[in-house]
Amino acid sequence: MGQPTAESLEQTYAEADYELVCFGHHHIVHHFVSTARTYFNPGSLGCYHLPKARYGIVTVNENGISARIIEVPYNNERFLHSYHKLEVPEREFILRIFHGGQL
Template sequence: MVILVEQKFAIITDIHGNNAALSAVLNDIDCDPNINHIYCLGDLIGIGHETNEVLDQLFSRNDIIYVIGNHDEAVLDILSGKEPESVGEEREHHQWVAAGLSSEFLPKLQNMPKEHRETIAGKKCRFIHYHMDQNLHFLPIDHRPTIDRLDELYQDAPADIICFGHHHFIHHFRSNQGLYINPSSLGCHQHPLAPYAKVKIGESGEIDVSFIEVPYDNKAFLLQFEKENVPAKDFILKNFYGNQHLDFI
């Protein structure tokens, strides 16, 4: 007879070089002694300018499992001399991030897998950055996700809980096939909030999901885009942060 023990874990994703938001979320997670582990679902870097600060804070911990995201891949491609999938202003931004990335963080970034699978409290869990094709290439964002579409994507490799990010909106879908969770982007928000999720699996197999938004002071982070002359800063500040920096000028 297998005796199940209640397990609780946190999901963070799409930090996007925002160390101020990351600090707020990790502080919140650390206040919950019942959280056994943190799963980070990619895009640690890119968009935000606090690349090394984010990686230093994350890699200094021993309670986080990672999968790689598309922005992480693009920066690594540039550093290895490959052609990244990004083009235009986005590629210029990735080149800027790559130029400032401290080499001490490269081994851990390079060893991040595309997915992580683990059985937690009797539940089969799959952690990915986003949906992928058979060649492990990320699919285009589905802006109108449905339960039927998600079930179709994972019908050949079902899991009880599938966690992903990339699309910066909360997903919480349940079907007979599985539970799909996306906590939204931790580092990119139209307000000074940093989202993440907690998942608790009870002794009887019940699953409780909590979506949390942690408030933080983003003034210094937003104003630094201009000081650092971050490539594509106008596009980034408008589309990923809702031009919040204008409130501080």
């Protein structure tokens, strides 16, 4: 499917009777609202270019469906340095791609 878009998701779920579609295993945040439904991927909790943990909250009530992203700052220096300490293979690539080269 490639990079999700509102249009591609609408095509995929055209016959579905869902008002909310949550998906993941993609580190980028996606939040699309169409006339038919809400599509939400809160992204990755730990793979981010900033020292923040991101997560999503979905609220479903009589007013409809809403989704939002929360970002909580945290100190990730020990974790990032552990790639070097543990001699993780391809650590420079992993740090650059998944953590924005924060070190």
